[in-house]
Amino acid sequence: MRSPFSGRLMRPTQLLEIPTPALLVDVAALDRNIARMAAFFASGPCRLRPHFKAHKTPEIARRQLAAGSCVGVTCATVGEAEVAAALCDDLLIANEIVSPDKCARVGALAREVAVTVAVDSAAGIEALASAARAAGVSIGVLVDVNVGQGRCGVEAGAAALALAKQAASAAGLTLRGVMGYEGHLQPLRDRAERETKTREAIRGLVETARSIRAAGIPCEVVSSGGTGTYDISGRVEGVTEIQAGSYALMDADYGSVGVPFEQAFTVLGTIVSRPSAERCVADCGHKSMTKDHGHPSVKGVEGAHVTALNDEHAVIAVPASCTLSIGDRIQLVPSHTDPTVNLHDVFYAVEGERVVDVWPIAARGYPEHRQ
Amino acid sequence: MRSPFSGRLMRPTQLLEIPTPALLVDVAALDRNIARMAAFFASGPCRLRPHFKAHKTPEIARRQLAAGSCVGVTCATVGEAEVAAALCDDLLIANEIVSPDKCARVGALAREVAVTVAVDSAAGIEALASAARAAGVSIGVLVDVNVGQGRCGVEAGAAALALAKQAASAAGLTLRGVMGYEGHLQPLRDRAERETKTREAIRGLVETARSIRAAGIPCEVVSSGGTGTYDISGRVEGVTEIQAGSYALMDADYGSVGVPFEQAFTVLGTIVSRPSAERCVADCGHKSMTKDHGHPSVKGVEGAHVTALNDEHAVIAVPASCTLSIGDRIQLVPSHTDPTVNLHDVFYAVEGERVVDVWPIAARGYPEHRQ
Numbered sequence: 001m002r003s004p005f006s007g008r009l010m011r012p013t014q015l016l017e018i019p020t021p022a023l024l025v026d027v028a029a030l031d032r033n034i035a036r037m038a039a040f041f042a043s044g045p046c047r048l049r050p051h052f053k054a055h056k057t058p059e060i061a062r063r064q065l066a067a068g069s070c071v072g073v074t075c076a077t078v079g080e081a082e083v084a085a086a087l088c089d090d091l092l093i094a095n096e097i098v099s100p101d102k103c104a105r106v107g108a109l110a111r112e113v114a115v116t117v118a119v120d121s122a123a124g125i126e127a128l129a130s131a132a133r134a135a136g137v138s139i140g141v142l143v144d145v146n147v148g149q150g151r152c153g154v155e156a157g158a159a160a161l162a163l164a165k166q167a168a169s170a171a172g173l174t175l176r177g178v179m180g181y182e183g184h185l186q187p188l189r190d191r192a193e194r195e196t197k198t199r200e201a202i203r204g205l206v207e208t209a210r211s212i213r214a215a216g217i218p219c220e221v222v223s224s225g226g227t228g229t230y231d232i233s234g235r236v237e238g239v240t241e242i243q244a245g246s247y248a249l250m251d252a253d254y255g256s257v258g259v260p261f262e263q264a265f266t267v268l269g270t271i272v273s274r275p276s277a278e279r280c281v282a283d284c285g286h287k288s289m290t291k292d293h294g295h296p297s298v299k300g301v302e303g304a305h306v307t308a309l310n311d312e313h314a315v316i317a318v319p320a321s322c323t324l325s326i327g328d329r330i331q332l333v334p335s336h337t338d339p340t341v342n343l344h345d346v347f348y349a350v351e352g353e354r355v356v357d358v359w360p361i362a363a364r365g366y367p368e369h370r371q
Numbered sequence: 372m373r374s375p376f377s378g379r380l381m382r383p384t385q386l387l388e389i390p391t392p393a394l395l396v397d398v399a400a401l402d403r404n405i406a407r408m409a410a411f412f413a414s415g416p417c418r419l420r421p422h423f424k425a426h427k428t429p430e431i432a433r434r435q436l437a438a439g440s441c442v443g444v445t446c447a448t449v450g451e452a453e454v455a456a457a458l459c460d461d462l463l464i465a466n467e468i469v470s471p472d473k474c475a476r477v478g479a480l481a482r483e484v485a486v487t488v489a490v491d492s493a494a495g496i497e498a499l500a501s502a503a504r505a506a507g508v509s510i511g512v513l514v515d516v517n518v519g520q521g522r523c524g525v526e527a528g529a530a531a532l533a534l535a536k537q538a539a540s541a542a543g544l545t546l547r548g549v550m551g552y553e554g555h556l557q558p559l560r561d562r563a564e565r566e567t568k569t570r571e572a573i574r575g576l577v578e579t580a581r582s583i584r585a586a587g588i589p590c591e592v593v594s595s596g597g598t599g600t601y602d603i604s605g606r607v608e609g610v611t612e613i614q615a616g617s618y619a620l621m622d623a624d625y626g627s628v629g630v631p632f633e634q635a636f637t638v639l640g641t642i643v644s645r646p647s648a649e650r651c652v653a654d655c656g657h658k659s660m661t662k663d664h665g666h667p668s669v670k671g672v673e674g675a676h677v678t679a680l681n682d683e684h685a686v687i688a689v690p691a692s693c694t695l696s697i698g699d700r701i702q703l704v705p706s707h708t709d710p711t712v713n714l715h716d717v718f719y720a721v722e723g724e725r726v727v728d729v730w731p732i733a734a735r736g737y738p739e740h741r742q
Contacts, residue, residue, distance in 0.1 A: 019472055019739045053682065076683045095683060096643040096652075098698050101390055120644050123697040151679070151686055152644040152652050183681070272467040273491050273523035281467075281523050287713050287736075291663060308522070310554070311424065311709050312447045312466060315522055326494040327469050338682050342658050342714070345740045365658075368390045369716045 012348065012355045015329060020270040021284035023344040024331065025359070027351055029264035030060065030248060034067045036260060037230070037247050041069035046234045049074045049092055049223065051245025052084050054338050056363035057347060060248055061087050072114075074223075074243045078105045081115065083363040089113040092223065094179060094243055096144065096152055098124045100131070107135030116140030116176050116221075120154050125167050132172030140176040141167045142221060145208055147180035147201040156180075156204035157211070164212045164219065177221025178212070180205040181243065186228030189257060198232040206238035228257050251337040253293040265347070266299055266331035267340070269314060277320040280304075282330050285312040288343060293335035301330065383719065383726045386700060391641040392655035394715040395702065396730070398722055400635035401431065401619060405438045407631060408601070408618050412440035417605045420445045420463055420594065422616025423455050425709050427734035428718060431619055432458050443485075445594075445614045449476045452486065454734040460484040463594065465550060465614055467515065467523055469495045471502070478506030487511030487547050487592075491525050496538050503543030511547040512538045513592060516579055518551035518572040527551075527575035528582070535583045535590065548592025549583070551576040552614065557599030560628060569603040577609035599628050622708040624664040636718070637670055637702035638711070640685060648691040651675075653701050656683040659714060664706035672701065 012018045041048040050064040053076035061073055065088060072090030075081040081091050082105065090113065097106055097117050106128065109115050119125050119141045132139040143164050146153030154160050160178065168175040182201045188194040202224055212219040225233035225242035227250075234242045246254050249265040269284030289296055291309045298304040298316060301324065308315040314332060318324060334340040341347075342364055349357040383389045412419040421435040424447035432444055436459060443461030446452040452462050453476065461484065468477055468488050477499065480486050490496050490512045503510040514535050517524030525531050531549065539546040553572045559565040573595055583590040596604035596613035598621075605613045617625050620636040640655030660667055662680045669675040669687060672695065679686040685703060689695060705711040712718075713735055720728040 017472070019737070020470065021737065022740060095654075098643050099391065099641050101388070120646065121697050124643070127698065146646060150650075151681065151684055152646060154646065270470050272469050272495070275491065275517060275523060275525065279521075283466075286661070286663060286710050290657070290661065292657060292661075310522065313522055326492050327498065339657050343736060345736055365714060365716055366390070366392065369393060 011358065014355055015268065015350065015353050018268060018348055018355065020268050020329070021288035022268045023265060023341065023347050024268050024350050025249065025265045025347040027349050027356060029262040031063065033248050033250065033261045033264055034064050037244065038067035038069040040231060041234065041242070044234060046239050047071040047241050049241045049243055050248065051076070051243050052080050052363065053077070054245030055249055055341055056080060056361050057359050058083065058087055058362050059359040064248065071241055074245070078102045079367045080363045081109055083367065085109055085113045091115050092142070093117045094181070094223070096120055096124050098127050100127065103127050103131035104134065106139060107131040107137055110137040110139050111135060114140065116142055118142050118144040118179055119163065119167060120144040120152050122163070122166060125163070125170050125173065129170040129172040138172060138174050140174050142177050142179040142223060143167060143175070145178050145180040145205050147182050147205055147224070149181060149184045151183070153180060156208045160208045161211050161215060164217055165215065168217045175217060175219065177219045177223065177240070178205055178209050179223035181224065181226065182229055182233065183226065186226045187253065187257060188228070191258060194229065195232050198229045199236060202233050202236045202239060206236060209238060227254055227259055227261070246337045249337050249341070251293070251340070252297050252333045252335045263333055265337070266333055267296070269330050269332060271324050271326055271328045271330060274324065274326055278317060280316045280318050280322070280324050282314045282316060283312065284314050284332055285310050287311050289332065289334040289340040290336050292339065296332035296334050299331040299333055306332065382729060385726060386639065386721065386724050389639060389719055389726065391639050391700070392659035393639045394636060394712065394718050395639050395721050396620065396636045396718040398720050398727060400633040402434065404619050404621065404632045404635055405434050408615065409438035409440040411602060412605065412613070415605060417610050418442040418612050420612045420614055421619065422447070422614050423451050423734065424448070425616030426620055426712055426732070427451060427454070428730050428732050429454065429458055430730040435619065442612055445616070449473045450738045451734045452480055454738065456480055456484045462486050463513070464488045465552070465594070467491055467495050469498050471498065474498045474502035475505065477510060478502040478508055481508040481510050482506060485511065487513055489513050489515040489550055490534065490538060491515040491523050493534070493537060496534070496541050496544065500541040500543040509543060509545050511545045513548050513550040513594060514538060514546070516549050516551040516576050518553050518576055518595070520552060520555045522554070524551060527579045531579045532582050532586060535588055536586065539588045546588060546590065548590045548594065548611070549576055549580050550594035552595065552597065553600055553604065554597065557597045558624065558628060559599070562629060565599065566603050569600045570607060573604050573607045573610060577607060580609060598625055598630055598632070617708045620708050620712070622664065623668050623704045623706045634704055636708070637704055638667070640701050640703060642695050642697055642699045642701060645695065645697055649688060651687045651689055651693070651695050653685040653687060654683065655685050655703055656681050658682050660703065660705040661707050661710040663710065667703035667705050670702040670704055677703065
């Protein structure tokens with residue numbers, strides 16, 4: 001599945017040489033974001049387990065781990081964990097893994113590194129335990145508690161305690177604690193509302209952990225939080241680690257939530273059409289960035305905004321005075337990091353106009369399907 | 372960028388063995404769609420140039436070409452054309468290509484196959500002509516006319532004629548005709564409205580071709596149409612070829628437009644959580660299918676509908692009587708073909724529960740960025 005022509009292309013040394021559309025990462029901004037988050041967690045009892053799903057890029061995870069304050073890496077899929085295992089020996093798959101094939105892969109991985117997986121059902125516990133026994137390993141588990149998002153997770157309290165007891169007694173598994181992701185609260189723009197609702201959501205999680213311990217079952221880990229709530233959940237007493245991911249690269253959506261991180265990635269495009277004084281069309285469309293959190297914004301062009309993001313085109317309204325013309329490069333700021341990065345094979349790492357490296361997005365898509 | 376574990380996986384022979392999420396193509400339904408479209412164009416003076424961008428999959432293009440009625444293949448990008456050149460010796464890139472690097476790749480391609488590219492500006496003509504001269508080839512061009520979509524394209528009439536004259540006189544280029552894509556009319560649900568507006572939109576395109584010929588310039592090609600309008604544009608006198616693509620695989624959006632093609636692809640997922648009687652969660656989220664044309668529909672589960680499509684999860688409301696349980700497989704029908712297929716590396720070709728082949732989506736993403 002290599003391009004028949006890929007061997008002919010030179011590695012670019014400056015922006016203008018990169019074939020568009022392409023994903024750019026501003027290395028200095030990325031490093032500042034990573035350092036800022038590491039500094040926040042340097043002081044507290046709560047630590048950071050940065051989420052690999054946001055970037056799927058070993059070089060970014062390597063920088064996150066090198067910055068300190070991390071207890072390991074969070075992943076969303078087994079495919080991500082298989083890639084991240086080369087970087088880190090303590091992985092959390094913060095997601096339910098239930099299929100025999102996936103559980104077997106977790107078992108194989110657990111021979112090499114410590115792996116913990118979220119569970120929210122008796123069937124899920126049995127599937128993982130069975131794979132652990134087959135592989136001759138112990139797999140860690142966190143009971144996934146619904147903290148209000150209404151997706152996966154058991155209810156806090158009695159249901160969670162019952163599941164914890166089952167997990168703790170399952171041969172092959174080690175109950176390590178609980179997790180709950182307040183995904184529905186990440187985008188709340190009002191800081192006071194976000195704080196109040198997050199503390200309330202996390203309270204049930206922490207109390208569930210206490211009730212498990214009160215039943216005589218070890219429950220060391222309480223995992224929660226995202227980029228919108230890391231400094232709220234991360235300061236709730238009893239929370240031991242935070243799963244934030246988007247903070248490293250950021251996006252236009254989180255940018256309007258008011259968190260102290262910089263926009264560190266963009267999609268580079270080329271103006272391919274200027275049909276009128278008020279309209280430009282760039283070659284970076286919906287196959288190069290998603291629009292599930294809204295249209296991208298246009299970086300550094302006064303008065304310009306995206307009016308349509310079609311499969312292959314971004315249609316951009318510009319003031320008539322705008323000098324953008326055919327062949328010019330443009331950078332768009334995606335509205336949502338994770339699914340946008342997932343569309344690309346590499347990041348071009350840039351410092352200003354200079355391309356300093358090319359970073360494979362090694363866990364893009366579903367690596368198990370690659371031939 | 373191979374999965375470190377990919378070598379360990381067996382090629383699946385049945386649905387249950389496929390790691391999820393995964394893209395399935397129903398080979399029989401695909402072949403019926405392809406045959407139906409080929410039959411429509413077998414009788415008319417207008418022919419079919421199926422759009423590769425919809426599937427990016429050599430095996431599907433091969434079947435389209437084998438079914439007959441095709442004058443070649445349409446592509447949206449140079450990367451697609453480089454892959455399609457192995458299948459077909461007459462390619463249309465129905466899109467503006469303006470960067471020196473991309474134009475040089477078109478020049479290289481034109482040494483191997485006939486390549487025609489859309490142009491809508493003097494700068495675009497000069498960039499392509501320059502690359503053609505450097506490569507010692509002739510590159511075909513179609514003047515791209517705005518037929519109402521308001522994206523790329525010059526206005527019909529005088530502006531298009533002026534550009535045609537420039538293209539016809541540019542050393543290195545061969546003016547082959549005009550194109551106009553009525554993308555804004557594809558989704559109109561009312562057939563009568565779609566017919567009236569499409570005929571009206573295409574009239575200006577056909578008249579532009581006549582005015583170019585009246586100026587003594589050859590203009591053999593008039594290219595237009597999509598899956599929603601192929602049987603309208605394709606029967607307008609003067610239109611010579613149709614660029615439809617989605618008809619082969621179809622999606623839930625086109626499915627509600629009333630075109631005579633079957634849904635031929637789905638995303639396969641696994642139920643990973645059943646937190647309540649009324650809710651299931653599957654592992655096929657927004658990284659496995661887009662939601663720009665709405666949520667996917669659920670195949671074959673009475674009363675089930677998707678209520679949220681998050682990055683890694685599809686949240687599905689089900690009747691309490693629904694027997695779906697953890698570990699069960701489910702198939703979702705994506706709302707939009709092109710960007711969904713673009714998320715995946717392969718199609719699993721299935722006949723009922725049997726996996727009969729695995730087809731690489733060779734032009735997924737931007738092949739030029741692969742290392």
